[in-house]
Amino acid sequence: MKELISIHVGQAGINIGEACLEQFTYEHGITQSGTFEPQDNLSSSNSCHTMFHESESGSFNARSLFFDLDQDKINHIKKGSYKSLLSSENFVLGKESSSDIFSRARCIAGHSILNECLEATRKQVEKCDSLEGFIFYHSVGGGTGGGLGTLLCEHFSIDYNGKYKLSNAVFPSPDISPSCVEPINSMLCISYMIENNDLTICYDNKALYRILYEELYQECPIYEDINRLIAFNVANVTRSMRFGGENNCSFREIKSKLVPYPMLLFLTSSYSPWTPKEKAYYYNYSVKDITCQAFNPNSFMTSCDIRQSKLIACSLNYSGNINYTDANNALSYMNLESPFKFVENESKKLSVNINPHTSIVNPYSGLAKTSISLSTLCNSTGISSIISLVSNKFMSLYSKRAYVHWFVGEGMESGEFRYKYENLRALERDYVELEKNHD
Ligand SMILES: Nc1nc2c(ncn2[C@@H]2O[C@H](COP(=O)(O)OP(=O)(O)OP(=O)(O)O)[C@@H](O)[C@H]2O)c(=O)[nH]1
Numbered sequence: 001m002k003e004l005i006s007i008h009v010g011q012a013g014i015n016i017g018e019a020c021l022e023q024f025t026y027e028h029g030i031t032q033s034g035t036f037e038p039q040d041n042l043s044s045s046n047s048c049h050t051m052f053h054e055s056e057s058g059s060f061n062a063r064s065l066f067f068d069l070d071q072d073k074i075n076h077i078k079k080g081s082y083k084s085l086l087s088s089e090n091f092v093l094g095k096e097s098s099s100d101i102f103s104r105a106r107c108i109a110g111h112s113i114l115n116e117c118l119e120a121t122r123k124q125v126e127k128c129d130s131l132e133g134f135i136f137y138h139s140v141g142g143g144t145g146g147g148l149g150t151l152l153c154e155h156f157s158i159d160y161n162g163k164y165k166l167s168n169a170v171f172p173s174p175d176i177s178p179s180c181v182e183p184i185n186s187m188l189c190i191s192y193m194i195e196n197n198d199l200t201i202c203y204d205n206k207a208l209y210r211i212l213y214e215e216l217y218q219e220c221p222i223y224e225d226i227n228r229l230i231a232f233n234v235a236n237v238t239r240s241m242r243f244g245g246e247n248n249c250s251f252r253e254i255k256s257k258l259v260p261y262p263m264l265l266f267l268t269s270s271y272s273p274w275t276p277k278e279k280a281y282y283y284n285y286s287v288k289d290i291t292c293q294a295f296n297p298n299s300f301m302t303s304c305d306i307r308q309s310k311l312i313a314c315s316l317n318y319s320g321n322i323n324y325t326d327a328n329n330a331l332s333y334m335n336l337e338s339p340f341k342f343v344e345n346e347s348k349k350l351s352v353n354i355n356p357h358t359s360i361v362n363p364y365s366g367l368a369k370t371s372i373s374l375s376t377l378c379n380s381t382g383i384s385s386i387i388s389l390v391s392n393k394f395m396s397l398y399s400k401r402a403y404v405h406w407f408v409g410e411g412m413e414s415g416e417f418r419y420k421y422e423n424l425r426a427l428e429r430d431y432v433e434l435e436k437n438h439d
Pocket residue numbers: 009010011012013015016069070098099100101105138139140141142143144145146170171172173177178205223224226227
């Protein structure tokens with residue numbers, strides 16, 4: 001069994017970390033005090049070693065690291081429900097704040113704790129027999145999540161060359177933005193991610209709020225609810241790595257299937273059926289139902305419509321008692337009703353995996369456990385809409401040099417903005433080219 005190390009950076013990263021601990025302890029039958037108490041036949045003690053390290057005394061510790069420049073979130077998780085699964089080796093706290101500025105987090109405040117973060121990582125890596133890679137969790141628009149997150153990713157590319165890095169990145173929402181410098185932070189973060197990440201799953205809070213509100217009927221969803229959806233998605237993506245099975249999908253395979261062009265590593269994800277817990281008994285879904293729903297724009301965790309754009313590649317991960325004939329029939333039906341548009345004129349870019357076990361739903365999530373479900377990972381030109389949103393908002397500030405002096409005084413040179421922005425423009429152009437070609 002391969003191991004995965006989770007790296008939680010900044011507020012969003014750490015908050016999602018707590019949701020991940022809730023999801024993964026539940027799935028693997030680990031109690032809050034770190035003992036193994038299997039809940040069902042899936043939770044074999046072997047499967048939990050991907051995410052948890054077993055100490056000599058037999059208790060389990062999470063293979064998770066929490067890095068931040070503000071103490072609030074770190075202190076919260078240190079004292080929280082999962083404190084017994086963590087020790088001082090799982091945390092690094094900075095000495096000065098980023099003041100929300102990417103360059104300050106990356107070049108000054110983050111840089112001063114870089115060695116501690118690398119050392120904490122080295123200790124986790126030492127506890128692994130066969131490390132698969134790192135899963136990062138962070139926001140794109142936060143100073144620390146973006147700045148320190150990308151700095152670490154860059155160092156891991158050198159220190160752990162050949163190990164895969166998957167980012168779960170919260171992108172700025174189209175119309176919810178808590179900080180005036182978010183577009184600048186986001187532009188810089190995306191530009192660094194293009195250079196150093198293997199795969200990035202994009203989320204935006206607007207899309208996630210909509211799922212909670214419209215699909216799961218939660219009246220006042222908060223970050224905690226959103227974060228449970230992100231944790232659930234990561235659980236679905238990593239399920240075969242954790243539990244094994246014939247469709248054991250490593251990061252290497254995901255990357256080779258979904259990322260044919262090196263810069264276009266930004267993925268979006270959907271799930272179906274998004275059914276509220278209290279409605280579980282009203283519905284009896286067919287494979288066709290869940291397949292059609294999974295491609296509905298409302299099922300995606302990013303605000304983009306992939307049916308109106310072109311698919312570069314997509315993996316469909318079914319769970320439950322489903323056979324390949326039913327899955328392929330459902331896809332053919334969809335294709336007849338409204339043909340998939342691919343960047344090239346061929347339809348071999350949909351890969352189907354079937355895991356015979358049903359998805360494991362965290363009882364606090366408000367989501368119903370259903371006998372069959374589908375989780376997708378899509379590489380689509382539609383994702384360019386959230387990249388362009390960042391790039392346009394950045395340019396409208398940068399053209400007036402708004403806030404630029406906050407960054408230049410804090411570790412960046414003014415020329416770097418242009419250079420980093422060019423990376424984003426090149427990415428946007430690649431998407432436009434793919435949209436145009438192969439019609
Ligand atoms: N999904 C989700 N998004 C969050 C959460 N906390 C903050 N965000 C989003 O993340 C962005 C702000 O980034 P933060 O993670 O708060 O910032 P940070 O990484 O701590 O960096 P600093 O600016 O240095 O504090 C905004 O777009 C917020 O909407 C969370 O718990 N869950």
